[in-house]
Amino acid sequence: MKYRTVLVAYDESEASHRAIRAAVDLVADDGTAHLHVISVIPSMEENYAYAGFGGEVAGGNPNIIFDTETLEKLQDAIAEGELKKMKEQVSDDVAPVRNSVTLEIAYGTNPATGILSYVESNGCDLIVIGSRGLGVLRGMLGSVSYSVIRSSPVPVLVIK
Amino acid sequence: MGFQTILAAYDKSEVATRAVGQALDLAASIPGSQVYVVLVLPDFRAALGYGGLGKGALLSASAVMFDESSIRNLEESATRREKEEIDSLIGDSIRESAAHVNVEVVYNLKPALGILDFAEKHGCDLIVMGAHGLNPLGGLLGSASYAVLHAPSVPVMVVK
Numbered sequence: 001m002k003y004r005t006v007l008v009a010y011d012e013s014e015a016s017h018r019a020i021r022a023a024v025d026l027v028a029d030d031g032t033a034h035l036h037v038i039s040v041i042p043s044m045e046e047n048y049a050y051a052g053f054g055g056e057v058a059g060g061n062p063n064i065i066f067d068t069e070t071l072e073k074l075q076d077a078i079a080e081g082e083l084k085k086m087k088e089q090v091s092d093d094v095a096p097v098r099n100s101v102t103l104e105i106a107y108g109t110n111p112a113t114g115i116l117s118y119v120e121s122n123g124c125d126l127i128v129i130g131s132r133g134l135g136v137l138r139g140m141l142g143s144v145s146y147s148v149i150r151s152s153p154v155p156v157l158v159i160k
Numbered sequence: 161m162g163f164q165t166i167l168a169a170y171d172k173s174e175v176a177t178r179a180v181g182q183a184l185d186l187a188a189s190i191p192g193s194q195v196y197v198v199l200v201l202p203d204f205r206a207a208l209g210y211g212g213l214g215k216g217a218l219l220s221a222s223a224v225m226f227d228e229s230s231i232r233n234l235e236e237s238a239t240r241r242e243k244e245e246i247d248s249l250i251g252d253s254i255r256e257s258a259a260h261v262n263v264e265v266v267y268n269l270k271p272a273l274g275i276l277d278f279a280e281k282h283g284c285d286l287i288v289m290g291a292h293g294l295n296p297l298g299g300l301l302g303s304a305s306y307a308v309l310h311a312p313s314v315p316v317m318v319v320k
Binding site: 022026028131141145149150152153158159 | 162182185186189286291306309310312313314315316317318319320
């Protein structure tokens, strides 16, 4: 197959399950292609506007003050929980390619930036996403999908 | 498994040429699959204001009158001419590809509707298209791509 490293973004929606299954179909017959399934969680440092100045808060929510260590622990704990949950929820979908799939948590200020920075750092050559995330009308293009399509350097396969 | 009937939307732009390339490569890796390269031209009937009422009276204020058979002749000669041009532009890559390819010219006032209508009639299970067509606005998603993405059911691969 043409694509070597395929990324699917998972957000627990039905469309993202369909996206995983479509991506699995694409890589299933190819011994060398690899599938990455990611779930994006907020990157805390940016969300809390933590600037890394000795634990001071540079902006954002003034009620929350974290030092780097606390922040990292918190983020790791959340990531661990999300990864475990994702593994359970997508294990059936990825079963056909279980030897060539990586399940991972990515970070971003929003899902689209999380997806795009993961694509960049992992050299993915195709993105597969659902047209809509959680809880919205099927068939309409969601804002995350729209941002990813607009900014992606690689082809984006949108599954409805 | 995977996609069996792939529609590659083509409007002679560079990004559409890349979209066709992606479709050919993808189809070449899927046994039994085929590609329709589809160019949408303006519908002569609608463009000329022909309403199909009676013997072909023109509804617009134009001085020209067309009946159904002269419109058909117009379409046939336009189709022939367009297919020759498509062949000179991307015929080589189509012939070099291992994919099974048909080039089709369809008529519709809206490119997106022409694409979706063709996809429905031919049971296409994937549409591949450029992020924008011949009239790109600084990397924004083109209106035809946007409309096709908003339509329900068929997966769409957007190529940059």
